[in-house]
Structure formats: C-alpha cells, structure tokens
Amino acid sequence: MKVIILGAGVIGVTTAWYLARQGHEVEVVDRQPAAAMETSFANAGQISPGYSAPWAGPGLPLQILKWMCSRNSPMIVRPRIDFAMFAWMRQVLRNCNARSYEINKARMLRVATYSRDCLDALRAETGISYDDRQRGLIQLFRTDREVAKAHRDMRVLRQHGVAHDLLDPDQIAAFEPGLAASRHLLRGGLRLPGDESGDAHMFTQRLAQKAEELGVIFHYETTVRALDASAEEILGVRTSAGRMTGDAYVVALGSYAPRLLRPLGLRLPVCPVKGYSLTLPVTDESRAPVSTVNDDTYKVAITRLGDRIRIGGTAELAGYNTRLSRDRRAGLEESFSELFGGGDLSQGVYWTGLRPCTPDGTPIIGGSKRFGNLWLNTGHGTLGWTMACGSGKLVSDMISGHQTEIPSLDLSLERYFQ
Structure with missing residues (x-):
C-alpha cells in the first residue's frame, strides 16, 4: 500500500x-x-509517561485566575477574537472535574507507557542515540498544596502500575546533587524512575x-x-x-x-498552544541537572541533554503567533536560577513552538x-x-x-x- x-x-x-x-x-x-x-525542534526533551496528565482538572479554573495575577504565569491568554479557540476552551472547562481528569489521565498513561516500550524496542533494534538518558524524572514541589495534589496523581499511577516514589528534599538532592543548595525551597518531589530524556530533534x-x-x-x-x-x-x-x-x-x-x-x-x-525553551551550555557540573526535573510551581521542565541544558515551559494561547516574548524568557531563567545555576544563561538559545493540544489532553x-x-x-x-x-x-x-x-x-x- x-x-x-x-x-x-x-x-x-x-x-x-x-x-x-x-x-x-x-x-x-x-x-x-x-x-x-x-x-x-527544541522541546523540553522529556519522555515522561509517568508525568502524563491533562491540563484540564478540578482546580484549573481557579488556578488560571491566580496565574492572571502572577508576573511569571505559566499560562497566558492573549486577547483576540478566535471562535475556534473559544470553543476549545469551553471543552477544556467541561473536562475540569475529577471523573474526567481520571479518565483522561488513564488514557494518556496508556498511550505514553506503550510509547516508551516502543521506543525501548526501537533503540535496541537500531542502536539510535540522541543524547538520551534513562535516569527518571523528578517533579518538584515547593508548597504543601502541590504535595497534596500529587497524592491524587499517585492513586492513578498505582492503578496503572507506574513506578513512583514520593521524596523529601534530602532524597531529591541525592538523585539530583545540583539541587543541594536549593533544597530549602522544596517541600517534596515525585520521582518517576521509568521516565527518560533525549533530544527529539x-x-x-x-x-x-x-x-x-x-x-x-x-x-x-x-x-x-x-x-x-x-x-x-x-x-x-x-x-x-x-x-x-x-x-x-x-x-x-x-x-x-x-x-x-x-x-x-x-x-x-486541536488548539495551538505556544511554548518556549532555552538551551544553554553546562558550565558547572556540580550545579547542573543529572537527568530531568519539573518545577511544578513554574510549570517549567529542566533537562540535561549531553553537554547542554534545556529549559522549557509556558502555555500561551495566542493563535498561530510564533514571535518570541522577552517576558516568557524571564520566567524560564528565574526557575532555573533558583534551582540549579550550572549553565550560562547569557549563551542561551531562545526558541518557541506551537503544541497541538486537545481539550482532554x-x-x-x-x-x-x-x-x-x-x-x-x-x-x-x-x-x-x-x-x-x-x-x-x-x-x-x-x-x-x-x-x-x-x-x-x-x-x-x-x-x-x-
């Protein structure tokens, strides 16, 4: 055929x-x-089945209202007349309940864990390499509320047999030594040992x-x-x-x-949701990530790709606009500087791309x-x-x-x- x-x-x-x-x-x-x-081309670099979850959840509407008052909000809606986007947003809101969240997360986990297995087989068959690391992912929590929310996700992970561990700040630093100096900022972390990282491009x-x-x-x-x-x-x-x-x-x-x-x-x-990334060289191994982490507060991913660090995040509803925003870069830099610091931000290559998002994830x-x-x-x-x-x-x-x-x-x- x-x-x-x-x-x-x-x-x-x-x-x-x-x-x-x-x-x-x-x-x-x-x-x-x-x-x-x-x-x-320059996404966050994470292969994260354990982190697969829809944006649409019970707390999203209230969270969006709070983010509107935040200087480094992880979600931005650019005012514009776009009836397709309005219809998509209505569907997102219809999924912002506990039952839909669990159904959608379970579907996403099914596809994502299957995909990781397919990638493992493809890598074994072809010997392909892509600055890949199979060292897990840690979702970092800066507040007790974020830790409490993680327990809901852990129930779904257990139901689907996804390995995970809830860590305290010292345990986080043991897996990611570059976070030792910033562990006072953390309340805990969810480690997903089956997750991976690599350069998608x-x-x-x-x-x-x-x-x-x-x-x-x-x-x-x-x-x-x-x-x-x-x-x-x-x-x-x-x-x-x-x-x-x-x-x-x-x-x-x-x-x-x-x-x-x-x-x-x-x-x-399907709605285009704009994301940003910053790729910079490693300058201090002791303060750089070993694998990959997600800063849950800023909704920023920080990933090690060979001798580079990739920082990715932000969800911006701006249609098909691909212009770079200086403000969005500041949010990526702030998350990285507070947690790690082992890379040269002045040499960072700034990029944006459009993620194709469905209302149920x-x-x-x-x-x-x-x-x-x-x-x-x-x-x-x-x-x-x-x-x-x-x-x-x-x-x-x-x-x-x-x-x-x-x-x-x-x-x-x-x-x-x-």
Missing part, C-alpha cells in the same frame, strides 16, 4: 518508520528543509535517515495546500510541488491539522469515520516526544489491518461525538 504522510515532525517520522517496517511504500511531505524543524533526524534506508521518500520544502476528496475518500493532496496520490493519507501536521481538514467538514478540537489517533483512507495522528500537546513511537506504531497497525497492542478505539476523533 502507498501511504502519504503529511508532516515530518517526530510524529510523522515515527509513523513513516513503522509503516516502512511493515512493508508499505511511504512518502512524507513537509514544508521545512529537513525533519523536525518546527514543534519537534536529533532523534527524529536520525530516524528519518534510517527510514530513508528502508525506502521512505521525503519531500522537503514542499507545502501542503489542500486535500482533494470525494464523498467517501481522499483522492489526493495538492502541494507546492504538484498533486500527489496514494492509497492512504496520514495527517501528522500538529497544530496545522485543523486548518487542512476544515474545508472537508472535519472539525478537529489525549491525542487524536485513528481513522476518519467520514473518509475511509484518512488517518489522524495529532493533538499530542506537550507530550508529542513522549507519545511519538507508540502513536506511530498504533497508526501503522491500524492501516495494516493489524490488531493494535493496546486499546485504541477511544483515541479516535469519534470520542468527541459520542
């Missing part, structure tokens, strides 16, 4: 890899000159090379303009390089998937009920790197007519219409 994949980020490339491994003829189309040049580009060795064709610097469709199937894709046709089509365009599918009458509840993975040969693999939010391999394997199995290795019916677009 000939499969055309739209998008060469980490989601599109992993999908291409698994499809090629199953014997399909695969072509990938992307507007950039190489793989992983947009959202996958490096991984994606190296996997794209391996996919090419399997025969995958990449059409870079090629803009996707529209899909041609009949009443029941996709007939082709119009691009800046001409029309392309295949037997099946996979939309892995992240935040831009709704724009492509809207003319076909498909409404994807779970990605949209599966076929389209309306078009029999259209498949969706988008909406992974902040967890695209965490869920990439599992999502690619799921879509590959679906297209190939194989039974998926984990339950997948509730991952499709149809869950929003039930």
